[in-house]
Amino acid sequence: MGGTEHLSVRREGATLVLTLNRPEAKNALSLPMLVGLYDGWLEADADDGVRSVVLTGAGGAFCAGMDLKALAGKGMEGEQYRDRLKADPDLHWKAMLRHHRPRKPVIAAVEGYCVAGGTEILQGTDIRVAAASATFGLFEVRRGLFPIGGSTVRLPRQIARTHALEMLLTGRPYSAGEAAAIGLVGRVVPDGTALDAALDIAERINACGPLAVEAVKASVYETAEMTETEGLAAELKRGWPIFDTADAKEGARAFAEKRAPVYRRE
Secondary structure, eight states, X not given: OOOBTTEEEEEETTEEEEEEOOGGGTTOBOHHHHHHHHHHHHHHHHOTTOOEEEEEESTTOSBOOBOHHXXXXXXXXXXXXXXXXXXXXXXXHHHTTSSOOOSSOEEEEEOSEEETHHHHHHTTOSEEEEETTOEEXXXXXXXXXXXXXXXXXXXXXXXOHHHHHHHHHHOOOEEHHHHHHTTSOSEEEOTTOHXXXXXXXXXXXXXXXXXXXXXXXXXXXXXTTSOHHHHHHHHHHHHHHHHTSHHHHHHHHHHHTTSOOOOOOO
């Protein structure tokens, strides 16, 4: 199992848990963290035993964005990882889910700060749970910067444009309650329980047919910008083959026999 000094990786049953692990800097993005994240997404895609991924942060924070000291030219920790970035100049965008979409469902468990690059990574996740005192926001314009992690494209597609533009253009912080009200997160839970809530969601996903889950996720994203007619046609193309799988037959058989299904990705 992978990981770096700023990104820890562990298994919880069929769930891969990726933890941003730089609490002294509120998990601000570093090169070791980005390399670890990218490797984590690849590990989840490659391992058929992984059915879901939970992304969270250590030390009561999710992610405070890019390390501004590094951006100011004071260097970024992890010089030994620069060869990876040279070999794949797109690696940091894949790590932040800008240029990579994992096959498996990704659930974000947010405590504390989830701002700037943290809110941008959040937009690449599928299901989002926030602790009551979590803070969200895209602060880039306040620093004279551009939220180039995908927010000017993704955010207006995920929440109402008026809310997206207010967040993008004011750079103000948003509470968890506000984030839920505008649809940026789906659930608000008591402080300290976001990870448990995310793992509970993951466990429910893990109990479902993995081929069906992955096909449903793929269909949602690939049809998002299609017309309804195009989307319905693509859905049939994606969905019908699932009915011919051994897992589909096992699901029906288990229902009839009143037992839990045993899915084998077949």
